[in-house]
Amino acid sequence: MGRIAGRFARVEPRRRAGRLVLGLLSDLPRKNCWTIAEWVGEATPHAMQHLLCRASWDADAVRDDVRDYVVEHLHDDDAVLVVDETGDVKKGTHTVGVQRQYIGTAGRIENSQVAVYLVYAGSRGQAAVDRELYIPREWTADTARCQAAGIPTQRDFATKPELATVMIERFLDAGHRASWVAGDEVYGGNPKLRTVLEARGMGYVLAVARSAEVATKAGNFRADALVGRLPKPAWQKLSAGAGAKGHRFYDWAVIDTADPGPGHRQLLIRRNRHTGELAYYRCHSPQAVPLSTLVKVAGSRWRVEETFQAEKGLAGLDEHRRFVSWTRWATLAMLAHAFLTVVRADEHTRPPAPDDLIPLSCNETQRLFITLVVQPVHDPAHRLNWSAWRRRHQARSQASHYRRQAATQT
Template sequence: MTRIAGRFTRVEPRRRVRQLVLGLLSDLPRKNCWTIAEWAGQTTPDGMQHLLGRAKWDADQVRDDVREYVMEHLHDDQAVLVVDETGDVKKGTHTVGVQRQYTGTAGRIENAQVAVYLVYAGQRGHAAVDRELYVPRSWTADPDRCQAAGLGENTAFATKPELATRMITRFLDVGHHASWVAGDEVYGGNPKLRTALEERGTGYVLAVACSHEVTTGAGKFRADTLAKKVPKRAWQKLSAGPGAKGHRFYNWAVIDLPDPRAGSRQLLIRRNRSTGELAYYRCYSPASVPLTVLVRVAGSRWRVEEFFQSGKGLAALDEHQVRRYISWSRWVTLAMLAHAFLAVIRADEHTRPAPDALIPLTCNEIQRLFITLVVRPVHDAAHRLGWSVWRRRHQARSQASHYRRQATQAKIGSVKRAV
């Protein structure tokens, strides 16, 4: 918290942001301005809502602080930048960026808000270092709607690969280095993103669809067509990295792609040893690298899934109940900071030998110990009863407002019918 304290010119928001971050790390079943304010001992959620919506501070500057914190503690010369998006299912149409769209969170098309994240994955651990909200065309084509949600009326549409390029460029432009970038088919199928990485000399292993076409010395072929031509002796059994149940072994094959430009380009193919299911990757590196390196980078992509799971489960990354862009950016940035704290503590703990018959501390266990032993607040009955009264009063006002609106709409409808 000392690292970001300078972003807040007044002591009140500085203290409140600390309470909010601790609340994000708490064991509350649901985390929002109401529950965190009660947990922190405040009498109403007004202060927390002010911090997210109206207080003067720049979430992008705090995002930069989070990035520097992660780089200081998790730096790795062979780290991988992983890009991926996640969706938060929402109700209504007023939450910034929301529309009916596919989200992997639900596994289907839902009314959702989608954001793209950049995760730094090294040997010591992984944490998010940047985020961008995906704003669909249905929003950017409506300047009034954008302005009402806190977006600039000149907000331009950007695809998810364009958002990923923006974040990777921001990371590299401040002087940080990453040898590799990994991502799924959304990013691998985008030639502009691949070209941007090649121009900066950054290697990548990006998934592509089975229908993706590549050019070989014998002509242009679909990826799945080339996979059928791979001889049996070309497949190698290699681990994509450790998982919850041990190493994740697959069969791998690689096909060199001739190109007059500098650098080494390949099509990497992964085959599931049980089902035979195939996956395909476009690869680039400034210099030729062994197959084991490409496999390691491909396996690193799953670190972003681990971030989404722990970021949402431990730091409430997806529990923001806000509508405007400024509140969204502030909430997710502080959630990234909370998760990064857990990741850094975990990395430090893993440098020490664990006692016999114990695994090293996990982020989940660190969160439990930290909240239980260090910061669990204790409040008396009067505080709890006061919050009960506040909630019921707020709900009564909301209910009366709904009834008034319904009555007004009914009166307007009857007048129109009479006319």
């Protein structure tokens, strides 16, 4: 918290931000201003809500501090920047950026809010270092709706690849370096993003659809049409990384492409060893690299799912309705998760644990930190006061709903 202290205009919001981060690290089953305010010992949630909506502090500067903190402690010359979006199912139409759209967490089209994240993935761990809320075109075309949600007037519509490009360039312009970028088909199918990465001298392994057109010396072909031209020895069994149940082994093959421009360009193909399902990746590297390197980068894409799971489960990432409060909440959730990731990474540099214990995970680090260091204990009066506050607030809300209903029926 000392690293971000200078981003606050007053000491009170700085201290309250520290308490909010502790609440995000807590074992509360649901994390919002109400539950965290009660957990840290405040009488009402109003001060926490003020911190997120109106207090004077620079969330983008804190975001930059989080990025610097992560890179400093997880530094890896072969790090991969993974771009991906995550969505959260929402009710109603007032939550900023919400619309009916496909989200991977539900596996279907839902009324949801979607954000794009940039994750720094190195050998010591991974953590989000940037975030951008996806604002659909139907929102940016409605000035009144944007104003009601607190979206800045200068915010224009931007696609998810465009948001990813902004975050990657922000990372590089800050003086940080990463060797590779990985992402799914949303990003691999965008030629502008690929052009920017090539101009910045970055390698990438980006998924593409099977219908993607690939240029070869023999002509242009769909990606899936090239699979039948591969001889059997072209496939190699390689691990895309360790998972919870062991290594993720697939069959892999690579084809050199004839796309113009400097560097080495290839089509990477992954085949499931049990189902035969195929996946395709456009690859670019400033210098020639072995197939194993491309496979390792492709496997880094899955690490972003672990980051989202941890940030939502351990740090309450998926909350808030207005643009300013979403930005601030997401930034502090990234900070909370980055803290757990760095502590875990530092613990792994110590003498190894006994053979019958796995290394500390972020989940176990959180449990130990809250239990041994900051577990708050509140007397019955505090709990009873909060019970009365909730019931009083709920009574006012219920009365308001009944008055509104009565007004519409007359």
